[in-house]
Amino acid sequence: MVVSVTSPATPLPDAASPAASLRAAKRIVVKVGSSLVVDQKAPATVWLAGLAADIAALRAQGRQVVVVSSGAVALGRGRLGLERNARLDEKQAAAAVGQSLLMQAWEAALASASLTPGQVLLTRDDTERRRRWLNGRATLEALLKLGVVPVVNENDTVATEEIRYGDNDRLAARTAQLVRADLLILLSDVDGLYTADPRRDPGAEHLPLIESLGPEVLAMAGGANADANVGTGGMATKLEAARIARSAGCATLIVSGLEARPLSAVAAGARATLITAPATPLQAYKSWIAGSLDQAGALTVDEGAAEALAGGRSLLASGVKAVEGRFDRGDAVRVVGTGGTVLGVGLAAYAADEMEKIRGRHSGEIEDLVGYKGPGVAIHRDDLVLRG
Numbered sequence: 001m002v003v004s005v006t007s008p009a010t011p012l013p014d015a016a017s018p019a020a021s022l023r024a025a026k027r028i029v030v031k032v033g034s035s036l037v038v039d040q041k042a043p044a045t046v047w048l049a050g051l052a053a054d055i056a057a058l059r060a061q062g063r064q065v066v067v068v069s070s071g072a073v074a075l076g077r078g079r080l081g082l083e084r085n086a087r088l089d090e091k092q093a094a095a096a097v098g099q100s101l102l103m104q105a106w107e108a109a110l111a112s113a114s115l116t117p118g119q120v121l122l123t124r125d126d127t128e129r130r131r132r133w134l135n136g137r138a139t140l141e142a143l144l145k146l147g148v149v150p151v152v153n154e155n156d157t158v159a160t161e162e163i164r165y166g167d168n169d170r171l172a173a174r175t176a177q178l179v180r181a182d183l184l185i186l187l188s189d190v191d192g193l194y195t196a197d198p199r200r201d202p203g204a205e206h207l208p209l210i211e212s213l214g215p216e217v218l219a220m221a222g223g224a225n226a227d228a229n230v231g232t233g234g235m236a237t238k239l240e241a242a243r244i245a246r247s248a249g250c251a252t253l254i255v256s257g258l259e260a261r262p263l264s265a266v267a268a269g270a271r272a273t274l275i276t277a278p279a280t281p282l283q284a285y286k287s288w289i290a291g292s293l294d295q296a297g298a299l300t301v302d303e304g305a306a307e308a309l310a311g312g313r314s315l316l317a318s319g320v321k322a323v324e325g326r327f328d329r330g331d332a333v334r335v336v337g338t339g340g341t342v343l344g345v346g347l348a349a350y351a352a353d354e355m356e357k358i359r360g361r362h363s364g365e366i367e368d369l370v371g372y373k374g375p376g377v378a379i380h381r382d383d384l385v386l387r388g
């Protein structure tokens with residue numbers, strides 16, 4: 001059964017099945033919940049090693065993988081002997097203890113597949129404030145370039161958003177948005193979305209393909225989740241995660257994590273639910289930049305730079321003639337031609353005071369002028385949207 005409720009998207013024909021979407025993906029975020037990572041208060045080492053082998057297989061095919069892993073609270077609670085219904089601050093303390101146990105488990109699992117993990121702790125602010133967002137993105141890009149498998153969790157010491165609800169699904173979606181992943185895989189204890197909660201309704205039908213997330217689809221999970229235990233995410237948070245990912249041009253796969261090699265199983269045709277995205281991550285990102293209403297300043301560029309931009313290049317500091325306004329790294333700024341015409345909007349790679357220092361100068365001089373080795377361009381071409 002295919003659900004396509006409002007304005008059907010047109011997925012690439014090759015991306016219309018779970019296995020094909022996995023084959024087509026270049027950058028994948030895999031979210032693993034506590035119930036899979038932790039078994040009887042200890043890390044599920046054998047299962048983690050199986051998943052690590054799957055990740056290694058994807059990477060051998062040239063795909064990049066970011067893991068979002070829960071389990072810190074559950075592991076820490078086990079070590080500290082805390083009850084399941086511990087106070088919020090006690091859960092945060094448990095996360096502080098459990099996070100290092102969690103990373104030890106990932107270190108061992110990934111090492112068995114000759115891979116190296118890198119711990120990344122994020123909060124919602126980190127993915128919403130542009131400057132922190134740019135910093136987070138740069139770190140994750142650097143980790144991926146270095147061949148590391150980033151293992152992301154919420155920074156539970158300073159944020160409680162996910163542990164309050166006991167779910168990392170939205171964090172996984174925001175991570176997918178941050179790294180511009182084209183596929184978000186949510187490993188669950190169920191092999192996808194059904195027309196109703198299959199635990200309660202034996203007649204519930206499995207949905208392999210969702211092409212739009214209208215209220216009819218959300219209601220399938222919402223209703224079932226309403227009478228589920230308070231504090232569990234259920235399918236509602238998975239669909240909320242899929243909505244966030246979708247708006248960032250990232251498709252979502254809801255997959256059973258109960259298999260020993262869950263990603264190999266999907267590649268081999270195991271049942272799962274694919275929620276398609278109507279655009280690519282770069283298209284979605286660019287329309288988000290184009291929609292930035294709060295442009296904090298402007299860069300006036302010379303004619304050579306205007307031509308280079310029209311040819312799809314990044315804006316070099318040497319082509320910037322004037323800097324206007326007060327903006328930070330990552331803020332949206334207007335790009336203006338010598339005649340005063342607005343050529344487009346982009347995210348500044350340097351703050352206004354740095355931009356003032358580097359304007360008109362060669363790229364090789366930038367590091368000395370600002371005092372650190374930064375992006376080296378005024379606006380990167382991926383962060384730039386031209387008008388017209």
Ligand SMILES: Nc1ncnc2c1ncn2[C@@H]1O[C@H](COP(=O)(O)OP(=O)(O)O)[C@@H](O)[C@H]1O
Nearest residue numbers: 033188189190193194196197220224233234235
């Ligand atoms: N429409 C639905 N289709 C599938 N599962 C559903 C649906 N509605 C509620 N659920 C419940 O959601 C559960 C999965 O959510 P959750 O327990 O949060 O998973 P995880 O621990 O994998 O994050 C399923 O086991 C199922 O009982």
Ligand SMILES: N[C@@H](CCC(=O)OP(=O)(O)O)C(=O)O
Nearest residue numbers: 034070071072073166167168
């Ligand atoms: N940051 C928390 C995640 C909260 C949580 O339990 O998430 P999940 O297992 O995805 O429902 C942890 O590591 O325990």
